[in-house]
Amino acid sequence: MADFLLKGIGVGDELRQVIKEIDQEMINRYARASGDDNPLHTDPEFAQKTKFGGTIAQGMLSLAFISQVMTDCFQEAWIDSGEMEVAFLAPIRPGETIKAGGQVLAWDEVKGQVTCEVYCENQNGDKIVAGRAVVILS
Amino acid sequence: MSQAKELTFDDLIVGLEFPPVEYELGQNQVLEYVAAVDDLHPLYLDEEFTRGSKYGGLISPPTIAAVFTTLRVVLKEAKIPPGAIHTKQYFKFIKPVRAGDKLDIIVTLKDKYIRRGRKYVVIESLVKNQHGEEVVLARITGIWPY
Numbered sequence A: 001m002a003d004f005l006l007k008g009i010g011v012g013d014e015l016r017q018v019i020k021e022i023d024q025e026m027i028n029r030y031a032r033a034s035g036d037d038n039p040l041h042t043d044p045e046f047a048q049k050t051k052f053g054g055t056i057a058q059g060m061l062s063l064a065f066i067s068q069v070m071t072d073c074f075q076e077a078w079i080d081s082g083e084m085e086v087a088f089l090a091p092i093r094p095g096e097t098i099k100a101g102g103q104v105l106a107w108d109e110v111k112g113q114v115t116c117e118v119y120c121e122n123q124n125g126d127k128i129v130a131g132r133a134v135v136i137l138s
Numbered sequence B: 001m002s003q004a005k006e007l008t009f010d011d012l013i014v015g016l017e018f019p020p021v022e023y024e025l026g027q028n029q030v031l032e033y034v035a036a037v038d039d040l041h042p043l044y045l046d047e048e049f050t051r052g053s054k055y056g057g058l059i060s061p062p063t064i065a066a067v068f069t070t071l072r073v074v075l076k077e078a079k080i081p082p083g084a085i086h087t088k089q090y091f092k093f094i095k096p097v098r099a100g101d102k103l104d105i106i107v108t109l110k111d112k113y114i115r116r117g118r119k120y121v122v123i124e125s126l127v128k129n130q131h132g133e134e135v136v137l138a139r140i141t142g143i144w145p146y
Helices: A024-034 A044-048 A059-074 A076-081 B027-037 B047-051 B062-068
Strands: A014-021 A083-088 A097-108 A113-121 A127-136 B021-024 B085-093 B102-115 B118-128 B134-144
Touching (some): A014 A059, A024 A059, A024 B027, A024 B062, A059 A076
Antiparallel strands (some): A014 A097, A083 A127, A097 A113, B021 B102, B085 B134, B102 B118
């Protein structure tokens, strides 16, 4: 039997959420760490003149939150075999609270494959990122 | 770089291989990334913990791949038209990446299509480490402005 079932997680179950408070300093730190110098993320004066009306977080930052949800649940299996495909639906703004989570959709016992729905949503329940993640359990 | 031609949608041919990219992942870079995404898993920070693990040493969070598969890195000799929008992202994590890894990135124009009047482009990056092992496959889907 797969480990994840022994942890009491099965098809239909929610994965434990990761909650992040997004502020401009976090966005600036990610910009430095990733080398992304797009002023849309870090220059309020520049960003105010764009259609977003202010700075927004990098989309890839939200992917790190989803990956953390998957690593917390599936540990090395996610690191060694994880696949994810997500769509960016809405921007994340400084001051928002982001919840990253997922739900187990399917378990293929033959392939040893778990398929999850994954997402990030803000404090209003608006979906920011949505997609699927797959992990192979040995 | 300022002389680089702007890559329009018509310039992009499916199957086109861009110049390969070399990228070295620095130690400080991994630590900065871990702090930036606020993920303090011991696999990324605790050497004693990882010594006892299958990895035998510290590894990076899988999504650090976002740093070296972004278009700014993999299309560094091209000029991407302003207004391009990143709409979807795909990752397949194959092996963990570690600080100090010297990565080779093969970049290909995987697909392009028009849907509901919008021009979509899919750019794939296959990343190998210094041992020739595949570590990450990434695909960026973006809307190209023109």
